[in-house]
Amino acid sequence: MKKIKQHKTKRPVAAYIVSAAVLLLALWLGVSVGSVKIPLQVLLDPGADETAANILWKIRMPRVVLAGLVGGSLALAGAAFQGLLKNPLADPYTLGVSSGASVGAVATLFFGIGLFGTYTLPVFSMAGAMAVLLLVIGFSRAVDRSLKMETIILTGVIFGSFLGSVLSLMIALTGEELRQIIGWLLGSVSMRGWKYVWMILPFVLIGGFLLWLCRRELNAMLFGEERAHHLGVDVRKRKWMILGGGSILTGSAVAVSGTIGFVGLVVPHMTRLLWGSDHRHLLPLSFINGASLLVFCDLVARTIISPTELPVGVITSFIGAPVFAFIFYRQRRKGRNRHA
Amino acid sequence: MLDVKRLTGGYGGTPVVRSVSFKVEAGTMLGILGPNGSGKSTLLKMLSGLLPADSGSVEIGGKPISGYSRKAFARQVAVLPQLQADAFSHTVYQTVSLGRYPHQAGLFAGWTDADERAVQKAMDQMGVTKYRDTEIEFMSGGERQRVFVAQALAQEAPVLLLDEPTNHLDIAHQQQLLDTIRRQATQNGLTVVSVFHDVNLASLYCDRLLLMNRGEVAALGTPDEVIDEQKMETVYAARVRAGMHPEIPKPQITLLPANEMGHEKVIIRKSDFSVSGEYVHLDSRMPLKTVSSAVYRAGAGWFRHFVNRKVGAAYITDDAEAEMRNWLHETGFPLTQTVAMMTAAMTEDAVIGEYGPPDAPIVICVTAGVGNAVDASLGASRDVYAGTINTWVIVNGHLSEEAMIQGMITATEAKAKAMQTEQVLDPLTGTVATGTSTDSLLISATQTGICYPYAGTVTELGKAIGSGVFECTAEAIRRYRRRKADLDGSGRWS
Numbered sequence: 143m144k145k146i147k148q149h150k151t152k153r154p155v156a157a158y159i160v161s162a163a164v165l166l167l168a169l170w171l172g173v174s175v176g177s178v179k180i181p182l183q184v185l186l187d188p189g190a191d192e193t194a195a196n197i198l199w200k201i202r203m204p205r206v207v208l209a210g211l212v213g214g215s216l217a218l219a220g221a222a223f224q225g226l227l228k229n230p231l232a233d234p235y236t237l238g239v240s241s242g243a244s245v246g247a248v249a250t251l252f253f254g255i256g257l258f259g260t261y262t263l264p265v266f267s268m269a270g271a272m273a274v275l276l277l278v279i280g281f282s283r284a285v286d287r288s289l290k291m292e293t294i295i296l297t298g299v300i301f302g303s304f305l306g307s308v309l310s311l312m313i314a315l316t317g318e319e320l321r322q323i324i325g326w327l328l329g330s331v332s333m334r335g336w337k338y339v340w341m342i343l344p345f346v347l348i349g350g351f352l353l354w355l356c357r358r359e360l361n362a363m364l365f366g367e368e369r370a371h372h373l374g375v376d377v378r379k380r381k382w383m384i385l386g387g388g389s390i391l392t393g394s395a396v397a398v399s400g401t402i403g404f405v406g407l408v409v410p411h412m413t414r415l416l417w418g419s420d421h422r423h424l425l426p427l428s429f430i431n432g433a434s435l436l437v438f439c440d441l442v443a444r445t446i447i448s449p450t451e452l453p454v455g456v457i458t459s460f461i462g463a464p465v466f467a468f469i470f471y472r473q474r475r476k477g478r479n480r481h482a
Numbered sequence: 483m484l485d486v487k488r489l490t491g492g493y494g495g496t497p498v499v500r501s502v503s504f505k506v507e508a509g510t511m512l513g514i515l516g517p518n519g520s521g522k523s524t525l526l527k528m529l530s531g532l533l534p535a536d537s538g539s540v541e542i543g544g545k546p547i548s549g550y551s552r553k554a555f556a557r558q559v560a561v562l563p564q565l566q567a568d569a570f571s572h573t574v575y576q577t578v579s580l581g582r583y584p585h586q587a588g589l590f591a592g593w594t595d596a597d598e599r600a601v602q603k604a605m606d607q608m609g610v611t612k613y614r615d616t617e618i619e620f621m622s623g624g625e626r627q628r629v630f631v632a633q634a635l636a637q638e639a640p641v642l643l644l645d646e647p648t649n650h651l652d653i654a655h656q657q658q659l660l661d662t663i664r665r666q667a668t669q670n671g672l673t674v675v676s677v678f679h680d681v682n683l684a685s686l687y688c689d690r691l692l693l694m695n696r697g698e699v700a701a702l703g704t705p706d707e708v709i710d711e712q713k714m715e716t717v718y719a720a721r722v723r724a725g726m727h728p729e730i731p732k733p734q735i736t737l738l739p740a741n742e743m744g745h746e747k748v749i750i751r752k753s754d755f756s757v758s759g760e761y762v763h764l765d766s767r768m769p770l771k772t773v774s775s776a777v778y779r780a781g782a783g784w785f786r787h788f789v790n791r792k793v794g795a796a797y798i799t800d801d802a803e804a805e806m807r808n809w810l811h812e813t814g815f816p817l818t819q820t821v822a823m824m825t826a827a828m829t830e831d832a833v834i835g836e837y838g839p840p841d842a843p844i845v846i847c848v849t850a851g852v853g854n855a856v857d858a859s860l861g862a863s864r865d866v867y868a869g870t871i872n873t874w875v876i877v878n879g880h881l882s883e884e885a886m887i888q889g890m891i892t893a894t895e896a897k898a899k900a901m902q903t904e905q906v907l908d909p910l911t912g913t914v915a916t917g918t919s920t921d922s923l924l925i926s927a928t929q930t931g932i933c934y935p936y937a938g939t940v941t942e943l944g945k946a947i948g949s950g951v952f953e954c955t956a957e958a959i960r961r962y963r964r965r966k967a968d969l970d971g972s973g974r975w976s
Binding site for chain 1: 552555556559560561576580581583
């Protein structure tokens with residue numbers, strides 16, 4: 143009995159310790175490295191160096207926290223989508239959900255909508271995400287009832303490119319602030335400030351909580367919806383919760399940072415490889431590691447060709463696309479071997 | 483436990499299942515049979531609540547299934563699906579643990595000792611505990627299916643529904659799986675309903691069977707009531723023969739192929755027999771349906787080589803069958819196609835005759851040694867000596883099982899009559915003998931051509947067998963006596 147208990151708790155605890163340590167390291171590097179190096183003691187005693195404290199608290203800290211929230215949200219949404227669709231290639235970006243959120247966000251700016259005050263942007267962004275997700279899944283199901291991996295991804299690509307052209311059209315019609323919007327679209331967390339952190343934090347919490355409620359159901363759904371039903375899962379309700387939670391997370395992330403690709407793909411995949419596919423741990427670990435990854439990527443983006451800043455989406459795609467190719471290759475090989 | 487009343491339902495308005503009613507008692511196993519598209523999987527989906535019924539009701543434990551919440555239902559009914567492939571990998575332990583999902587209520591429900599015990603027990607029962615930390619992705623189909631059974635057992639539901647659980651499994655895994663499930667029913671009172679593709683497996687393991695045809699109940703009852711040649715042929719539109727399992731009282735069916743392989747029409751004639759001092763041999767060129775009391779491969783079977791081997795008067799062995807097998811093997815007979823008996827009489831004296839219709843005769847072959855003659859009616863105790871009447875009846879025609887048995891009776895009666903006519907006496911009692919103590923009889927048929935449903939003494943076949951066996955046996959006894967007299971004269975026969 144003792145041995146069993148040990149096995150059950152040992153691995154997750156190690157995983158959490160490692161992940162948290164990495165996150166702390168990322169956060170520390172994120173706030174301290176840059177054109178102005180900020181020593182550790184500023185964090186503890188803001189009076190020591192007022193300029194440094196200002197940079198730390200007004201510029202770097204919100205940026206790093208925002209990057210963490212965005213990265214965590216995308217990774218968490220990715221993990222949930224992958225579990226729900228039983229598709230290791232699903233993430234907000236490959237499913238076209240990010241594009242949907244972008245359209246929602248840009249439309250808010252384009253038409254000057256202010257329905258929900260500060261929250262207008264994230265709300266419309268989420269609505270866009272949700273709408274596209276439903277369209278993609280509905281269309282894939284119409285094409286092929288078994289929802290094959292390739293079908294969903296291809297549908298995501300189709301919708302993504304269509305929405306991309308809608309975006310281009312809206313940008314072309316705007317004319318002004320072109321550069322800024324494009325920069326936003328490429329994905330960036332720079333110059334956002336605390337306002338944006340507060341803007342998305344409640345949505346990140348709500349979306350994350352919705353998914354966390356479904357952690358056991360996601361485990362069951364890995365065996366298919368029918369099997370989950372037989373195990374006692376209220377599949378319809380849980381599916382809406384997962385799709386809703388994922389869309390809220392994606393929408394809020396896109397609302398503040400534009401489309402940042404592949405975080406939702408790479409992080410859950412690595413987490414699963416390292417610590418298994420139990421969603422009770424996969425979800426929180428994906429969030430933590432997603433946060434770390436985006437903080438690191440953002441650090442690289444703003445320092446690699448300093449003083450010019452790269453959009454962070456460039457860095458994540460640079461890492462993410464090859465990982466996508468690798469997973470796809472592996473999955474296909476595995477599938478072929480199984481059917482041979 | 484499970485009560486289904488006039489259940490009707492299907493997809494999009496067209497009912498696939500129509501007015502199905504049945505009950506399953508706790509601790510019993512019901513098998514659902516039927517051809518593809520007969521609605522058996524749909525029925526199972528409706529039982530498991532996956533598909534709502536258009537009308538009718540399903541009650542579990544006296545309560546309609548619509549009255550259960552999803553989780554409460556899963557505590558009553560566990561389902562084992564067909565074998566499936568998975569994109570993601572869970573370990574065995576994780577997979578089985580999921581069976582506890584319906585028992586975990588509330589937001590922060592923890593893993594209790596009861597949960598752990600149920601999972602452990604289920605893994606032990608299915609013998610997968612040793613794979614605890616293996617990812618199921620890397621397991622073979624049979625092992626993986628056992629893990630899913632363990633998952634269903636961990637649910638601790640009193641009802642288990644199975645959808646062709648043995649699909650894609652080899653026979654050893656099929657047996658293991660069904661043995662375990664059967665044991666759960668018998669010992670733990672589990673109520674089992676399973677869809678089967680394989681009629682014979684269903685018959686072996688189920689208490690009752692439900693035969694579906696076009697969405698309706700074609701038959702419901704015990705396996706011997708349901709597995710009936712006519713019902714099977716009508717419902718499945720396949721040519722089958724039904725018979726009993728050789729060891730247990732459960733019916734089994736066998737398919738009849740449309741083109742019986744290599745069934746060229748062969749007529750067996752007297753000239754097909756070869757006789758030597760060592761043995762009488764018939765090569766029928768195709769397998770004949772045979773029933774015999776031979777030494778080697780007695781009972782029923784299909785054989786092509788028929789051997790009557792001469793052994794010395796002093797032949798003694800502990801295991802005649804093994805000795806015979808060795809001899810056949812050394813002599814070059816194919817063991818799987820050969821039926822063999824032995825005699826102490828001279829095989830050259832075998833009497834072979836053709837009777838009945840000349841173009842498809844009944845061929846009879848008798849060897850006789852009556853030194854050991856016995857009057858069966860007196861049952862006197864005696865030592866056994868070699869001395870045997872071996873009778874073969876080869877029929878060019880199709881015999882029913884009845885005809886086979888009647889043929890044996892007729893042949894035996896004719897043999898007894900020949901003994902009487904030849905005045906063969908039981909040396910111990912001095913009365914007329916009815917046979918010898920080690921007589922063998924073999925009856926074979928080509929199972930082509932003329933159909934003989936009966937072989938009683940009033941039928942044409944019975945008359946041919948009766949007169950043929952009588953004539954041949956009497957002649958064989960006379961030859962035996964002549965041979966004995968000659969040898970006695972020369973003093974070589976002891």
